[in-house]
Amino acid sequence: MVDAEFLGPWGRFVLIGAGAAAVLVFLLIIACFLTPGCIGYECVRKRRSICENVESQGRDSPNSINGTFESIETASTLPKDDPLKDFPTxxxxxxxxxxxxxxxxxxxxxxxxxxxxxxxxxxxxxxxxxxxxxxxxxxxxxxxxxxxxxxxxxxxxxxxxxxxxxxxxxxxxxxxxxxxxxxxxxxxxxxxxxxxxxxxxxxxxxxxxxxxxxxxxxxxxxxxxMKRSSKEFGNILLGISYLPTAQRLTINVARLANVKFAPTVPTLNDFNPYVRILMLNGKTGRKIKKKKTKYLRADAQPEFNETLTFDLTFAQLETIQFLVAVWSKNIIAEENSIEQHSDSEESINSCKKSKDICIGKVAIGKGARGATEKAHWFSVLQNPRKIVTVWHTLK
CATH class of the missing domain: 2.60.40.150 (C2 domain)
Structure with a gap:
């Protein structure tokens, strides 16, 4: 036999032992790549994490931000921008x-x-x-x-x-x-x-x-x-688009979700939500124009589906910012004032309208601080004539 000629009478046993050793080494290598803590497993894990980071950076970059906001759920996972993170209050x-x-x-x-x-x-x-x-x-x-x-x-x-x-x-x-x-x-x-x-x-x-x-x-x-506040008041779904030819920006107020109106508003029957949008000067913060939606009575999950339009030149997009605020209308005060018919000074003072109550707000524009808000705005600028819809958190 061949093994007997080259390896002598023990050739068969030597070959069997070598084969068993090779199989054992192969199994050990597989176990090393599958067992946490081993060198092979850690190398594969690091390489995988690097690839995932590169892919996530590619998705979050301004060049590919449109793909990120195609999914509303993905938009909520964007990192928050806090320039004072390393400097506590x-x-x-x-x-x-x-x-x-x-x-x-x-x-x-x-x-x-x-x-x-x-x-x-x-x-x-x-x-x-x-x-x-x-x-x-x-x-x-x-x-x-x-x-x-x-x-x-x-x-x-x-x-x-x-x-x-x-x-x-x-x-x-x-x-x-x-x-x-x-x-x-x-x-x-x-x-x-x-x-x-x-x-x-x-x-x-x-x-x-x-x-x-x-x-x-x-x-x-x-x-x-001090501890930075993490208080939130719910979510609002906004769809924004810009038409360069008409020089018009449209903001579609779709709906609200998980609105935390208590304790500012005592009961759901007193919660009559509407959305007010202010166009502000990005340098001075002064109000330029304001518009609002209709209000809905006693609705915890209101759906507005209203589109508010603002005339803006392309140059103004660099400085203009929008403050979107959710308010609750005080209907009782209005009804009481209508029922009053006396012209005396005392009755007039008693039936003055009470101010509506603001629940929460979010800022949209180049000057906005949040990462999601900034990314939404840049996505709108890079995709003219297209509605970009994103969930935002009210604060």
Missing amino acids: ELTMSLQYLPATAENVTGKLVIGIEAMSNLPQKQYNCTLEPYVAVNIVKQSWNNRNPEKLHSFRTRGVRHTASPIYRETFVVADVKPQEVKEWAVDVTAYDHDRYANHTELCTLRVPLKEVKKLLTSPEIHLLNYK
Whole structure:
């Protein structure tokens, strides 16, 4: 035999052993590529992740953004643009407890809001006007429904993301054992003259965690990093197109979903939604034109399917921005005013219309801050005469 001639009497066993060794090595290699932690598995995983990142970057790039927005679900997964992500908002505040003395029969808690820095930017291209709301709450055992005891608010400071307040608030008749059960809720808001005030960031300070607050009557100056607000009020479906020949931009307000109207509006029967769109100057933030849809009565998932038209030159598309806001109409106030027939001054003042309530908003345009909002706008510019429809989050 051939194996006996070349390998001697043990040739057959040598060949069988070599074949078994080759099969064993092959199985080990397959197991290495399938078992997490092995070198082969990690190499394949890294190569696969690199390919996926390249493909995702290609989909999200401006050159291929039209394909992204063909699917509404894909649009909601775009990364959020936050230029201040690495610079957290900081609050400087002071706390002081003055115990009862001969002059002060009861104790006093003094809260000072000194300054803030690195507040988040506005949704659209306009300066901030931040103010701070301070609430003293009594903590419960689960911290879910704290009881609000006292509320304060600072003044607004215009045109700055790092306001200086230096305002103090005093709570009188406070016992030391009560202070240990209290917490100070600090919330920064941006005053918006066109829509709802935007919650920027929040902070809760349990007073029992402030060292030496009850043992030392001195002023305790404290610095805290605040948490960026993630409050959302639902979603709105918008379809936008631009006609270069007619120099006209159309915005189709399709429908709303998952609208969080409570507690701003007490019940569904009081929620009468409509959408108001403001065309703003992208440099100054001033209102140029406004239009709105019809309102629907007591509808939690309203469908409008209305198209609002704005005349725009191609050059204006670089600066113009749109603020889309969802409002609830106060129908009861209008009905009461119609029923009033007296011309006396008292009756006229009593039947004045109450203002409608803004639920949430979203900004569209080149100056918008959000990644989805910017991408939607650039997709419209790159696809003239085509309606680009995207879900947006109300804030």
